[in-house]
C-alpha cells in the first residue's frame with residue numbers, strides 16, 4: 001500500500017481513507033460475554049423462533065423442577081401454567097398506552113385494493129375448479145396459502161409461563177447467580193442429571209429480555225425454612241451478571257418447599273401447542289412417579305386446556321450419585337483443574353482419590369511408570385506443566401477397569417413398560433435393560449421397549465427417544481435411535497413387518513454425559529459406535545422376545561384356521577357320508593352278509609335311526625376338537641415352557657433406608673412395608 005494514502009489534507013477526504021478505517025474497524029478486538037453470545041445465537045440453545053422458544057422455556061423449567069425434586073427424593077408434583085397475554089394486556093402491564101393504527105400502509109398486513117382484487121379473482125377461479133372436481137367425485141384440495149388473504153406476520157402473542165415444584169428450592173443468596181448469570185449452575189459435577197450446561201433458565205430470561213423486556217420472578221423455599229425467598233431480576237447481558245430488582249424474604253406460612261419460576265415471553269401457542277402437549281405426555285410416560293398439572297389459559301378463555309397427568313407409581317428410580325472422573329476420560333485442562341481443586345497433598349493420594357478405578361497398588365505402579373522425576377510423596381500442586389502432560393499421556397495409554405454404572409439411575413424396565421402400555425395400549429410389548437457400557441470414559445445404560453399394535457398408533461415405526469429421562473422431540477431423523485431402528489434392524493427376521501405393523505420403539509439412554517449435538521438437547525448423533533451398537537442390541541433383545549410371542553401367535557392362528565376350516569366342512573361331510581350310509585343300509589340284507597360285524601351294526605343303527613346325520617356331525621366335531629387339543633399339547637411340550645421368556649426379579653438390599661423393600665420385576669413391583 002502506498003504511504004501517500006495515509007496523508008490526508010484536512011477537509012479533503014481521500015478515497016482510500018474510508019476503506020482503511022473500515023478495515024481498522026473490522027480488526028478492532030472485542031470481547032463478548034457468554035450471555036451476549038447466547039443472546040446472539042439463541043437457536044443453538046433451542047430458542048429458534050417464538051414458538052420454539054415457548055416450548056424450550058417450558059421444558060427447561062420442567063426439567064429443572066424434576067431434577068430438584070428428585071435430588072431430595074421427593075415424588076415430584078409439578079404445575080405448569082402458560083397464560084396468554086394479548087397485546088393490550090401486555091401494554092398495560094408495561095405501562096404503554098395502546099395505540100390505534102393511523103397509517104395502514106405502513107403495516108406488513110396492508111393490502112392495496114388492486115392486490116385485493118387480484119387475490120379475490122384467483123380465489124374465485126380456484127373455487128370454480130374445486131366445484132368442478134367435487135361434481136366429478138374428485139377430492140377437493142385446500143386453497144393454496146397464497147390465496148388466503150394478505151401476508152401477515154400475525155399479532156405477537158405474549159405468554160406468562162409459570163412452573164411450580166416441590167423440590168429442594170435454592171439458597172436465598174444464590175438465587176441471583178443461579179438464574180441471572182449464564183453458565184452457572186449446580187449440575188456441573190459428574191452425575192446423571194437432566195440439566196448440565198447452567199444455561200436453560202437463563203436462556204428463558206434472555207429471551208424474555210429480548211422479546212418483552214420483563215424480568216423473571218422466583219419464589220423459593222428450602223425444606224424447613226421459615227421464609228420464602230422472593231427475587232425479581234433480569235440479566236445484564238454485556239457483563240453477564242444478574243440485575244436484581246427485588247430480593248427479599250417473605251413469610252412461609254404453609255411450610256412449603258420448592259421453587260416457582262415465572263417468566264413473560266413472546267411465543268406462539270398455535271404452532272407449538274402439539275409439541276408442548278406431546279412433551280408433557282412423554283415426560284409423564286418416562287416419569288410415571290411424577291404428577292403434572294398442565295394449564296393453558298388463553299386470553300379469550302376459549303381454548304383453555306387443563307391436563308392432569310396422575311402419578312402412576314410411587315416407586316422412584318434410585319437417585320443418581322456423583323462419581324469421580326475416569327482416568328481415560330480426562331484431558332490436560334481437566335487434570336490441571338483437579339490439581340488446583342484437590343484437597344489431597346501428594347501425587348499418590350491425588351491419583352487414588354480424584355479418579356475412579358485407581359487402587360493403592362495401581363497408583364504406585366502408575367507413579368513408577370511415570371519415570372524418575374515422579375514419586376508418591378511429591379506435592380501434587382508442585383507438578384510442572386511437562387509432568388502433567390506425562391500423566392495425561394500415561395492415562396491415555398494405560399489400561400484401566402471400565403467405570404461401573406452404579407452412579408446411574410435408569411428409568412427401569414418396569415417404568416418403561418408402564419409408559420408404553422399407557423401411551424400405546426399395544427397388543428404385545430417387550431422390554432430390555434442393557435448392562436452398563438462405556439464411551440470415552442463415561443458409563444451409560446440403554447433401555448429399550450418394542451411394542452406391536454395399539455390404539456391410535458400409525459403403521460410402521462413410531463419412535464420415542466429419551467436421554468437422561470428427557471423426551472427428545474426434535475431432529476428425529478439424525479438421531480442414533482431413529483437411524484438404528486430404520487437401517488440396522490432387520491425387522492423381517494423377527495416376523496415384524498416394518499411397513500405394515502404398528503411398531504412402537506422406545507429407547508432411553510442414561511449417562512453421566514449424554515453426547516447431545518448442541519446445547520438444545522434435541523438429539524444424540526449417530527457417530528458414537530459404543531452407543532449405536534448398544535441401542536441396536538437393546539432393540540434386538542426386545543425383538544427376540546417378541547419373535548417367540550409372534551411365532552406362538554402365528555402358530556395359534558394357523559391352528560385356529562385349520563380348525564375353522566375343518567369345522568366348516570363338517571355339516572357337508574356329515575350329510576354326504578350319511579346319505580351314502582343310508583342308501584347302503586336300505587339295500588342291506590342281513591341274510592347275505594357282505595360286511596363285518598362292526599359295519600353291520602352301524603348299518604342297523606342307521607336303519608333304526610339310532611345313528612343320524614346329527615350323530616355323525618357331533619362325532620366329527622368332537623374329533624376335530626380332540627386333534628386340535630393334542631396338537632396344542634404337543635407344541636407346548638416341545639417348545640412352550642422352555643421358550644417362554646423369563647422375567648428377572650430384583651430384590652433391594654435389606655439396609656434400605658426408606659423403611660420398605662421393593663420386590664421388582666419388569667412387569668410388577670411389590671412393596672413390602674414391615
Ligand SMILES: Nc1ncnc2c1ncn2[C@@H]1O[C@H](COP(=O)(O)OP(=O)(O)OP(=O)(O)O)[C@@H](O)[C@H]1O
Nearest residue numbers: 064068178185186195196197198199200201202259
Ligand atoms: N426449580 C428449581 N429448583 C431448584 N433449583 C433450581 C431450579 N431451577 C434452577 N435451579 C438451579 O439453578 C441452576 C441453573 O439452572 P439452569 O436451568 O440455568 O441450568 P442447569 O439446569 O444447571 O443446566 P441446563 O442448562 O443444562 O438446563 C441449576 O443448576 C439449579 O441449581
